[in-house]
């Protein structure tokens with residue numbers, strides 16, 4: 001099958017509790033620019049390819065909350081809701097199970113709390129995965145880094161490292177087989193799962209704007225990014 005015939009899919013994982021955000025509700029539902037984070041994220045994928053099936057993974061206890069929010073905000077963008085698990089690994093696994101098991105294609109796994117993914121990143125990641133089977137978005141480090149051992153630390157060469165983001169795109173049959181492995185505490189993302197399964201991970205350039213909303217100050221950044229987009233709707237996304 002040629003890559004142009006392969007279908008695109010996306011699994012948006014939002015099955016976590018957002019404990020580091022220390023908010024009254026899970027961070028994926030917090031408003032930024034007057035709208036829940038997840039609505040921004042889903043819209044970015046829909047704008048990239050309106051025909052692509054979107055699977056949204058949510059905590060079981062929050063499915064009703066989401067349905068309520070969709071009603072309150074008249075949010076009608078098509079997506080399939082799936083219940084998550086106790087770890088990101090389990091949530092991705094549940095998302096994968098919701099996709100047609102016979103289908104080939106490329107699937108992106110994306111953190112629901114990374115609402116600033118843009119078309120250029122999505123295009124590059126899907127293209128690379130169509131061509132090479134894996135594509136993981138990453139950026140270079142802006143700060144110096146030190147390796148800590150016991151009570152001391154030592155400078156290390158930051159050019160040897162990358163900060164990993166999402167989307168992480170894979171040929172669908174490969175990701176399914178990789179996620180059939182037993183879960184390991186070392187699995188922090190999809191790349192680590194696929195790498196353990198024995199496949200090379202290809203990197204694609206991400207963006208410093210593609211942040212994961214993790215701690216409270218990230219919400220301030222998010223508001224600033226949205227304000228900037230509102231003031232300059234046609235502006236290129238912020239570059240590194």
Ligand SMILES: Nc1ccn([C@@H]2O[C@H](COP(=O)(O)OP(=O)(O)OP(=O)(O)O)[C@@H](O)[C@H]2O)c(=O)n1
Pocket residue numbers: 013014015016017018019020021028057084085086087088089091092110111112113114212213214
């Ligand atoms: N059981 C889980 C845990 C995490 N995630 C998702 O994985 C993404 C990245 O995880 P992280 O930022 O760590 O989210 P939380 O686990 O919600 O945050 P925290 O670790 O602060 O509790 C988030 O979109 C989160 O909702 C998930 O789908 N299922």
Ligand SMILES: C[C@](O)(CO)[C@H](O)COP(=O)(O)O
Pocket residue numbers: 088111164165166188189190212
């Ligand atoms: C998947 C991820 O966002 C890539 O940076 C990250 O690994 C999630 O990590 P967390 O520990 O769940 O925040």
